[in-house]
């Protein structure tokens with residue numbers, strides 16, 4: 001396989017930028033562009049060691065100072081010899097060094113090609129490779145934990161256990177069907193039912209984790225709703241941890257929609273601060289109110305803010321109606337003031353109600369816990385390994401459907417052959433999920449989503 005190279009750090013100026021070279025020729029390509037101050041060659045360097053020196057172009061013009069790190073096959077990310085050149089992170093510097101590396105014999109790496117080689121060299125399976133992507137794009141703590149667990153192979157082991165059990169059952173059935181005269185013990189139908197039910201349950205549990213996992217990964221489009229002066233801006237500022245939208249005592253001053261992503265209990269909330277939901281004669285404000293109501297329609301999650309120091313009014317009731325069945329937490333704000341609000345009505349309407357003071361931050365952790373419950377992430381343990389790509393979900397679902405078919409075949413009294421065919425379908429889908437047996441087309445598709453340099 002040819003030796004490849006790419007800039008592996010972000011395509012933006014930074015303190016340090018790294019050019020990664022991978023393949024059999026990585027060290028010789030490195031030696032052609034890099035000269036260590038000590039005079040040592042990368043060719044003879046041991047793995048996990050680095051040298052300080054300079055990089056030069058083909059004409060011998062010095063391009064930058066550089067630290068060259070050598071990873072010897074198979075103990076590298078890709079499983080091949082790898083040289084990483086850590087240069088100054090200027091884009092022009094990095095592009096010049098990369099050009100020199102190409103001139104020295106490396107070919108440009110395709111999108112995701114480093115990780116693809118890691119997969120092909122057995123350093124990780126397909127689900128683990130996808131976790132690399134998830135780790136890179138993780139925005140919150142929980143998403144990061146889930147990606148790390150995936151990268152460590154927790155998901156792959158869960159899938160592997162289900163698959164191995166089905167394989168075991170399938171092998172037994174096949175042997176019995178193929179050699180009915182031999183001394184193979186009669187198929188125990190109860191045992192078969194129990195094991196199919198166990199595989200089904202395990203897959204269903206895994207599939208349930210997908211939606212919660214997506215919330216952790218992509219965040220939820222969240223609207224902070226409430227009448228003017230309920231404390232929406234103050235709550236948003238509390239969540240954002242700094243002043244973002246203008247807080248004022250004049251009702252109706254949050255006119256535009258300000259967008260922001262904040263983390264609440266590790267969940268990224270894509271927040272749109274909205275104008276208060278209120279019938280108004282003010283033309284400008286009415287536009288804001290319309291946007292607010294539109295936002296409620298498209299929201300995936302609503303924080304419905306009430307002012308505890310005032311009785312419920314028509315604006316509050318209009319908001320309650322507008323929310324519909326969207327996951328929601330009722331945030332009864334201004335808990336530091338004497339209470340006037342009718343909590344019973346709110347409790348009757350919302351299953352999650354928290355009392356907070358957006359001003360002092362009191363009740364923030366209760367809000368975070370209520371949100372996790374409303375978004376079904378509370379029971380999700382990212383360390384358990386969850387499904388996090390649509391591809392994985394589709395494979396798990398296909399496997400589940402095959403198990404259901406096998407169960408149907410069994411209860412309809414069909415032949416063992418029919419059960420075996422369904423079992424094989426389930427096993428094939430699980431093998432595709434982890435990449436154990438997968439078509440090139442699927443592998444191509446997975447890695448096409450990566451960027452160059454990964």
Ligand code: GDP
Nearest residue numbers: 228229230231232233234247248334357358359
């Ligand atoms: P919005 O119109 O819903 O965005 O409301 P604001 O966030 O602008 O808040 C309106 C007023 O209520 C401001 O004077 C805030 O300081 C005040 N406020 C917000 N939250 C609290 C709270 O928890 N306690 C008290 N006492 N005042 C609050």
